[in-house]
Amino acid sequence: MKEIRLHGRGGQGSVTAAEMIAVAAFEDKRFSQAFPAFGVERRGAPVMAFARIADQPIRIRSQIYEPDYVIVQDVTLLDVVDVAAGLKPTGKIIINTDRPREALKLKTDAKVITIDATKIAMEILKRPIVNTTMLGAFCGACKEVGLESMNKAISERFKGELGKKNLLAIKAAFERVS
């Protein structure tokens, strides 16, 4: 089983991103589960969401404390949340930032992947909403979920022109980290 923790701020679509991971993984013929870190939702407040992917039905319901992968949608969270907490040394953490990874001073033995998802989102979506872009980076960096399955999940969730633009953002991020 692979466990994923997503960090974001309320309004950045972290829960939707976790949902998309679960939908795409199921599309890949694997079992999946996604859920928010249940809190009092407020725009801008630090939030978390979780996803699990496995080859067997998933029964466990506890939160995720030792993730294989961490996705950080907003680099300013690094000042307030220990985003690498419990991250497996063999795991990966993907951070949306324009800073070089050395500047982040993350306390982890896991592989740190940085991507300027905000820039990609602004160029393609014209909005600083990075959740789908980060999913592209996740597909490219972790190879846990197929890009085609992710595209399918996104297309079902975001229809029409918005859906198409999101696919472009995913593709750009996927290629950047692959």
Next chain:
Amino acid sequence: MSEKTANMKVVEGSYAVAHAVMCCRPDVISAYPITPQTHIVENLSQMVADGELDSEFLTVDSEFSALSVLIGSSACGARSYSSTTSQGLALMYEVLYNVSGMRLPIVMNVANRALGAPLNIWNDQQDSVGARDVGWLQIYVEDVQEAVDATLQAYKIAEDAEIRTPIMVCMDGFILTHVYEPVELLDKEKAREFLPAYQPADILDPAHPKTFGAFADPSTYTEFRYQQFEAQLKALDKIEKVAREFEETFGRYYGGLIDSYQAEDAEIVIVTLGSVIGTIKDAIDAMRSEGKKVGLVKVRSYRPFPVQALRKALKDASVIAVIEKDVAIGSEAGLVTDLKAAFYNSNIRIPIIGFTAGLGGRDITVKDIRKIVDKAETARKGIEFEFEFLNLRMEIL
């Protein structure tokens, strides 16, 4: 969750349950939104607005009104549905007794949540376990698929002419209402065959005047309660029978009154309710691989309380640990007390220890289950405590 099938889809638990309710074709829905039940009624309201579901959806000023409205609709012979949680269930309290006393087969999904004060929106089961004696049947589910399936089963049980008793289908708030996981949504036509239209025995009808729940003086009141009591005992068979019928039609079975996992040769048996079962099963697999004979008995029907089924399933255990997300302040907790009572007059003598855990949304992990099993092993040699709050934070007391 059963084996993967082509019909499965990853959806939110609340949507899956709303879809199941749609397949039950309620004539009347009345509910008041409250976290974490909100998505269930939002989805239902959307289905009605979209014409997908032909129900009268009545918006009301409170949970008290929501269930009161359904007394009228159900008494007139309309299949009636509501959903609530926590303070909402508490606000319904007076009406809960009226519904069960009038023998109205209303189905209600309870999205289990803690009660205030202190204010807490997270999951536990103090709300419905606290309402265990109001005369409603109560089924607790372990995953979204079971929540879906139990909702359809619930109407078939409740509306049976011999039962005529309302049911709460209890699902852990957030943990099951807000999770996205693969679910096989019910097939509308199959659901219709499984659950035909409601055929009430008695209804309010101006052409044949009668009254429901009016007045019973000391000469008859006891007999009303006795009949309710008897109906719940009859539901013991009915719940099992409906679960089996459901299996024939849909191929899924979760136990009727109870279910078990690795319990047959288990020395240490955990007894519990609800979604923590998934985590316990994973913990059991890990402990079994280390040679520990641990098993699980799931109480699916908490009301009626399946005394005989539990005696049978647990008689060979060496020690029993009950884990539950409720507390009976001033006593112990609901399930552990009921279980001890079930054993006292039998010839079964097994140490039983109880744990309240997961209150107000505190996470329950595999590590916690191991801790409980360790304590149970100690209790096997002699009980040092009967009831404990798990993971009590002594440093903030």
